[in-house]
Amino acid sequence: MTRLIFIGAPGAGKGTQAAILAEHFHIPHISTGDILRAAVKDQTELGIKAKAYMDAGDLVPDSLILDLIRDRLAQSDAATGWILDGFPRNVAQAEFLDKLLVEINQHDYVGLELFVPDDVLVERLMLRGRADDNADTIRHRLGVYHQQTSPLTAFYKNQQRLRQVNGHQELTVVAKDLQAALV
Numbered sequence: 001m002t003r004l005i006f007i008g009a010p011g012a013g014k015g016t017q018a019a020i021l022a023e024h025f026h027i028p029h030i031s032t033g034d035i036l037r038a039a040v041k042d043q044t045e046l047g048i049k050a051k052a053y054m055d056a057g058d059l060v061p062d063s064l065i066l067d068l069i070r071d072r073l074a075q076s077d078a079a080t081g082w083i084l085d086g087f088p089r090n091v092a093q094a095e096f097l098d099k100l101l102v103e104i105n106q107h108d109y110v111g112l113e114l115f116v117p118d119d120v121l122v123e124r125l126m127l128r129g130r131a132d133d134n135a136d137t138i139r140h141r142l143g144v145y146h147q148q149t150s151p152l153t154a155f156y157k158n159q160q161r162l163r164q165v166n167g168h169q170e171l172t173v174v175a176k177d178l179q180a181a182l183v
Contacts, residue, residue, distance in 0.1 A: 002027055002081040007152050008114035009145045011124040012167045018085040020175045028077050032086035057140040059089055090148045091155050111156035114167035
């Protein structure tokens with residue numbers, strides 16, 4: 001049973017590496033960012049609300065995300081494992097997720113952190129070319145990450161669930177290091 005929570009700043013490579021691991025383990029890669037971007041594109045009620053936060057580089061509030069995660073983990077393809085990418089984003093969400101995972105009997109998981117220096121992240125994000133990836137928004141998003149999301153490292157370390165991998169290496173090396181960290 002493989003259940004993974006990816007932690008890392010925007011641009012660290014979580015989505016790319018999660019997709020590689022999902023294929024390797026034959027489990028779904030659940031990206032809240034992809035789900036939210038699709039909701040924005042489809043102009044769903046959640047998407048319209050989320051767009052204002054995303055355009056400003058802020059995190060979408062917990063109230064708009066929590067039910068989405070509960071529903072997704074209850075789907076049949078997630079019964080044998082999953083990779084969460086983009087959730088939890090803060091300690092309060094991690095605490096919610098822990099309660100939810102106990103409730104649905106999926107509480108055996110590992111937190112994987114991809115670490116990449118900020119200067120490399122800014123460079124990567126500027127090259128990505130998304131509409132919301134301008135220099136000011138990127139700096140703001142990294143500030144939000146360091147303030148709200150990076151405390152997850154200590155949270156999962158205290159639970160003895162954290163594995164850390166250097167994300168500033170060649171893609172194939174990072175993928176091998178992630179797989180090795182799960183052994």
